[in-house]
Amino acid sequence: MKYLDIYLLLREKILKGEYAAGEPVEGEHALAERYGVSRPTIQKAVARLKRESFVHTRQGSGIFVNPPEFYQDNNVITLSERIHRDQTLDNVVLSYDIQSTFTEVAAQFDLPPETALIHYRRMRIINQQPAIIEETWMPQALFPAFTQENCRQSVLHYIEQTCGYAISHDVKIWSGKILNADEAWLLRLPEGQVSLCITHKVYLQSGELAQYTQETLATNSVTTVSMR
Numbered sequence: 087m088k089y090l091d092i093y094l095l096l097r098e099k100i101l102k103g104e105y106a107a108g109e110p111v112e113g114e115h116a117l118a119e120r121y122g123v124s125r126p127t128i129q130k131a132v133a134r135l136k137r138e139s140f141v142h143t144r145q146g147s148g149i150f151v152n153p154p155e156f157y158q159d160n161n162v163i164t165l166s167e168r169i170h171r172d173q174t175l176d177n178v179v180l181s182y183d184i185q186s187t188f189t190e191v192a193a194q195f196d197l198p199p200e201t202a203l204i205h206y207r208r209m210r211i212i213n214q215q216p217a218i219i220e221e222t223w224m225p226q227a228l229f230p231a232f233t234q235e236n237c238r239q240s241v242l243h244y245i246e247q248t249c250g251y252a253i254s255h256d257v258k259i260w261s262g263k264i265l266n267a268d269e270a271w272l273l274r275l276p277e278g279q280v281s282l283c284i285t286h287k288v289y290l291q292s293g294e295l296a297q298y299t300q301e302t303l304a305t306n307s308v309t310t311v312s313m314r
Contacts, residue, residue, distance in 0.1 A: 088127070089123075089127045089128075089130040089131045089134075090131075092117070092121055092123065092127060092128060092131035093130075093131040093134050093135060095121075096111065096131060096132075096135060096140075097135065097140060100135075100140050100141070100151055105151045106151065107151050107152065107153040107154065108150065108151065108153070109150065109151055110147075110148045110149060110150050110151075111141060111148070111149040111150070111151065112149075113148055113149070114128045114129060114132070114149075132149060138157055139152055139156040139157040140152060140156075140157050173212055173213050174212070174213055174214070175210065175211070175212055176210075176211040176214075177208050177209070177210060177211075177237065177238045177239070178208060178209040178211060179206060179207075179208045179234055179237045179238060180206075180207040180208055180209060180219075180272075181205075181206060181207045182205070182206040182234040182237060183205050183206075184202055184203070184204060184205065184226060185202070185203045185205045185223070186199075186200050186201065186202045186203070187199060187200065188203060188205070188223070191203060191223045191298060194223075194287070194295065194298045195223075195225060195295045195298065196295070197225065201225065201227075202225075202226040202227070203223045203224065203225060203226060204222075204223065204224040204225075204226050204229060204232055205221075205222070205223050206221075206222055206234070206237050207219065207220065207221045207222075208220050208222075208237050209272060215274075215304075216272060216273050216274055216304055217303065217304050218301050218302065218303050218304070219269055219272055219273065219301070219302040220299060220300075220301050220302075221299065221300045221301075222241070222297060222298065222299040222300075223297070223298045223299075224241075224296060224297050224298075225294075225295075225296070228249075228251075228294065228296060229244075229245075229249060232244070241297070242288070242297075245288075245296060245297070251290050251291075251292075251296065252290060252291040253288060253289070253290060253291070253296070254289045254290055254291040254293075255288075255289055256286050256287065256288045256289070257286070257287040257289070258284055258285065258286055259284070259285040260282065260283070260284055260308065261282075261283050261284075261285070262280045262281070262282065262283065262306065263280065263281055263282070263283035263302055264278055264279070264280055265277060265278065265279050265280075265281055265302070269281075269302055273302070273304040274304075275304060279306070280306050281302055281303055281304065281305065281306050282302075282303040282305055282306050282307070282308060283300065283301065283302050283303070284300075284301045284303065285298075285299070285300050285301075286298070286299040286300075286301065
């Protein structure tokens with residue numbers, strides 16, 4: 087088992103809450119015995135978790151899990167991975183089509199205006215409460231088999247697991263947005279209220295822009311965490 091496998095296993099346990107924030111992870115020796123690998127392999131996996139803010143180490147005390155605020159906004163993590171185990175997530179597809187004349191969005195992908203782009207809007211509902219309106223564009227040439235049904239599940243998982251692409255990073259831009267009548271109705275908020283808007287540009291390891299998304303959230307606040 088390679089260090090990347092260990093990293094992914096520990097990362098999944100942290101995201102699922104099997105290792106709670108503030109709790110210690112087993113020591114390097116115990117982890118090496120559990121997974122049948124050398125301590126240098128464990129050290130390499132833990133080093134990556136530290137770089138991505140999932141854990142921190144304390145001299146003489148061990149490895150400890152960071153709060154979600156430390157790693158959620160610095161890593162490409164799906165909404166289904168973010169929510170707690172006692173929460174539910176539903177995706178309602180509001181629209182789905184193929185666009186080939188959206189010049190402004192095509193320019194984001196550095197593609198000609200006539201390029202076919204998958205376009206969909208969906209509502210992300212957490213615990214039966216509207217949370218996010220998501221509008222997304224993706225090059226059809228990269229995802230020729232993508233259908234409206236795929237919008238009901240995790241699209242990032244579709245990109246990685248079904249298509250076999252490796253996601254590199256997500257560039258986010260945070261801004262305020264005044265809700266129009268349609269957005270306010272969908273989010274059950276007053277028209278004209280200022281909400282948080284996050285623009286995502288998700289890149290593959292090949293350097294290609296795979297997904298351009300605009301999220302309108304049912305909140306107008308953001309939380310940051312600073313560490314001494």
